Amino acid sequence: MNLLHLVDAGPRIADFMDRMLPPDLTWQASEPRPFPPPLRLAVAVVGVTLQIALLGTALGTIAALALGLLGAENLTPHWVHHPIKIAMALLRSIPVILLALLFVAALGLGALPGVLAIAVHSVGMLGKLFAEECETADPGVWEAMDSAGSNWFQKVRYAVWPQVAPQIYSLTLFRLDMNLRESAVLGLVGVAGLGLWIENYRRAFDYQSVATLVIITMLVVLVVDQISVQIRRKLK
Amino acid sequence: MIRIECLEVQYDRNPPVLSIDALTIKAGERVAVIGPSGAGKSTLLRAIKGYVRPVQGKVEVMGVNFMTARRRDRRRVNRRIGLIYQQFHLVRRLTVLENVLCGRLGVTSRWRSCLGMFSAEDRRIAWSAICEVGLRDQVHQRSDRLSGGEQQRVAVARTVAQQPAIILADEPVSSVDPAWAEDVLEIITEVQRHHQATLVMSLHQPDLARRFAERIIGLRKGRVVFDDEPAKVTEANLKELYRGDASLPLHGAAGRSQQHQTRTA
Numbered sequence: 001m002n003l004l005h006l007v008d009a010g011p012r013i014a015d016f017m018d019r020m021l022p023p024d025l026t027w028q029a030s031e032p033r034p035f036p037p038p039l040r041l042a043v044a045v046v047g048v049t050l051q052i053a054l055l056g057t058a059l060g061t062i063a064a065l066a067l068g069l070l071g072a073e074n075l076t077p078h079w080v081h082h083p084i085k086i087a088m089a090l091l092r093s094i095p096v097i098l099l100a101l102l103f104v105a106a107l108g109l110g111a112l113p114g115v116l117a118i119a120v121h122s123v124g125m126l127g128k129l130f131a132e133e134c135e136t137a138d139p140g141v142w143e144a145m146d147s148a149g150s151n152w153f154q155k156v157r158y159a160v161w162p163q164v165a166p167q168i169y170s171l172t173l174f175r176l177d178m179n180l181r182e183s184a185v186l187g188l189v190g191v192a193g194l195g196l197w198i199e200n201y202r203r204a205f206d207y208q209s210v211a212t213l214v215i216i217t218m219l220v221v222l223v224v225d226q227i228s229v230q231i232r233r234k235l236k
Numbered sequence: 237m238i239r240i241e242c243l244e245v246q247y248d249r250n251p252p253v254l255s256i257d258a259l260t261i262k263a264g265e266r267v268a269v270i271g272p273s274g275a276g277k278s279t280l281l282r283a284i285k286g287y288v289r290p291v292q293g294k295v296e297v298m299g300v301n302f303m304t305a306r307r308r309d310r311r312r313v314n315r316r317i318g319l320i321y322q323q324f325h326l327v328r329r330l331t332v333l334e335n336v337l338c339g340r341l342g343v344t345s346r347w348r349s350c351l352g353m354f355s356a357e358d359r360r361i362a363w364s365a366i367c368e369v370g371l372r373d374q375v376h377q378r379s380d381r382l383s384g385g386e387q388q389r390v391a392v393a394r395t396v397a398q399q400p401a402i403i404l405a406d407e408p409v410s411s412v413d414p415a416w417a418e419d420v421l422e423i424i425t426e427v428q429r430h431h432q433a434t435l436v437m438s439l440h441q442p443d444l445a446r447r448f449a450e451r452i453i454g455l456r457k458g459r460v461v462f463d464d465e466p467a468k469v470t471e472a473n474l475k476e477l478y479r480g481d482a483s484l485p486l487h488g489a490a491g492r493s494q495q496h497q498t499r500t501a
Binding site for chain 2: 148162
């Protein structure tokens with residue numbers, strides 16, 4: 001990797017930026033164009049990206065809760081938690097974009113492959129964090145519940161959940177934040193949403209529209225990021 | 237009600253933690269187990285609860301031998317034995333009422349309890365237990381906002397809600413401000429009398445044992461050194477029991493308050 005290339009790249013970067021600016025902010029197309037004006041499109045498409053992120057995170061979180069509980073060393077026997085931990089590690093190791101590629105190949109273009117890719121990847125990441133969180137639960141309270149005659153479900157509900165709940169909400173919100181960024185990018189492999197349209201405009205050499213969509217993506221991510229930070233602060 | 241024979245509890249190759257030839261506790265008795273740290277007090281209580289796997293011997297509670305009984309019988313007996321811990325072990329983020337309702341988990345179906353739906357009867361029992369320990373005004377307080385003495389009272393109420401036949405208290409006042417220790421013990425013994433349960437408590441303070449129990453068992457290095465009514469336990473007995481353990485005030489109330497003063501000075 002020759003860092004001197006950065007020096008040569010200077011003029012090329014300048015040329016690229018020149019082509020991208022000013023961002024295309026037209027609302028109504030005055031002449032026929034291959035794709036609709038980006039600003040108008042973005043309003044519709046942002047919704048799709050958000051939905052993919054939300055739905056994917058929701059599905060992933062539900063599955064991660066179940067697997068996190070079963071994968072916690074203090075809650076289940078070895079033959080249960082060990083394979084689950086390994087399975088989650090495997091799911092985690094596949095990059096999201098590769099998962100999206102597989103789902104697009106299986107299901108075609110659209111939003112569903114994105115939702116599934118996000119969900120599956122989240123299960124791996126969140127599941128491990130949830131399991132580790134459960135493992136910090138006070139074993140004394142667990143035994144006290146057992147002493148009162150509870151079964152496993154009751155012990156989880158009363159001796160574990162109240163202790164880990166705030167951290168689980170916090171981790172889920174953080175994951176949502178990351179999933180939103182990833183949803184935007186998944187469009188590059190055919191998942192519906194902002195990424196798909198960035199790719200379409202790029203292929204049509206319409207760099208000003210690309211700039212518009214990139215800026216909108218950044219704004220949306222920033223807003224969600226800030227909301228997430230505020231909520232997580234309140235959870236502490 | 238509780239019958240122990242030839243009990244040996246040992247971990248790895250260490251000397252036995254508990255080694256008891258014969259011990260019988262009748263229904264309704266109020267027993268205190270005292271002894272230095274490491275004497276096996278906790279182990280004895282946990283053996284009665286069925287949480288200990290002895291190397292040999294028999295622990296029979298309410299007619300059920302823990303070593304040989306079926307799992308269903310063991311669980312049935314277990315549900316009727318309440319255990320009060322030194323560290324309270326309350327669910328911190330939940331309220332007093334919710335904590336005491338946990339005592340009813342043994343008789344509530346798993347789905348209803350997971351949704352937090354307890355029957356009206358359960359709530360009545362929990363409320364009655366809370367009143368018995370004198371926490372009626374703090375019913376909806378989060379338990380981590382209470383003092384040590386109050387938290388232990390919540391734990392007592394939780395055990396009362398279980399409607400146990402046997403109450404085991406493992407050093408129930410060792411984590412409670414000494415000024416409140418007597419209050420807590422009064423509540424425990426009152427509860428025991430009211431519900432006609434059997435009480436076995438391990439205590440680190442011999443004078444509290446004298447005041448609140450009708451039978452004192454002295455344990456040292458896992459063996460029973462004496463087993464008598466409080467009047468018959470002499471200072472010499474106590475000195476012998478605690479030989480080498482520097483943490484104990486052996487004198488009476490005067491000595492105890494002296495010790496307390498020097499600690500807080």
